[in-house]
Amino acid sequence: MTKNEARTKVEARLREAELRLTPQRFAVLECLTRAGGHPTADELAAEINRRFPRASRATVYNALKALRDAGLVREVLSEQAVTRYESNVESHHHFVCRVCGRLEDVPPDAFAATPPARLEGGHSVETYEVVLRGVCAKCKRK
Numbered sequence: 807m808t809k810n811e812a813r814t815k816v817e818a819r820l821r822e823a824e825l826r827l828t829p830q831r832f833a834v835l836e837c838l839t840r841a842g843g844h845p846t847a848d849e850l851a852a853e854i855n856r857r858f859p860r861a862s863r864a865t866v867y868n869a870l871k872a873l874r875d876a877g878l879v880r881e882v883l884s885e886q887a888v889t890r891y892e893s894n895v896e897s898h899h900h901f902v903c904r905v906c907g908r909l910e911d912v913p914p915d916a917f918a919a920t921p922p923a924r925l926e927g928g929h930s931v932e933t934y935e936v937v938l939r940g941v942c943a944k945c946k947r948k
């Protein structure tokens with residue numbers, strides 16, 4: 807994605823979510839959209855700092871929280887109790903390599919999975935995410 811495409815996409819999403827467009831939120835979402843993948847808040851802060859040297863870690867965390875609450879970024883559970891974020895909020899699954907820790911998107915139609923709408927005890931299911939674990943192609947070649 808080019809810089810301009812990312813910028814237009816980010817502006818449209820912030821407008822749609824009716825989230826106040828602060829420079830910090832814009833920078834965080836733009837960075838996440840352009841880089842793709844599943845960075846941690848610290849990785850994002852480091853990346854943003856290269857371009858905006860005055861963005862503190864707390865600023866990045868707060869922006870991520872606001873973006874998450876507005877449904878514009880998604881938190882991804884992963885190993886080592888580290889929270890990762892992604893700008894892809896469409897339903898999809900993840901693959902985690904147990905050797906190198908690589909975390910990749912798996913498209914929702916890659917396999918059949920149908921969660922129940924309700925669970926015992928009266929819980930309503932709204933979204934679901936399957937984490938597939940194994941060895942990635944790169945590690946298998948070694």
Ligand SMILES: [Zn+2]
Nearest residue numbers: 903906942945
């Ligand atoms: Zn691997």
Ligand SMILES: [Zn+2]
Nearest residue numbers: 892894910911
């Ligand atoms: Zn993902």
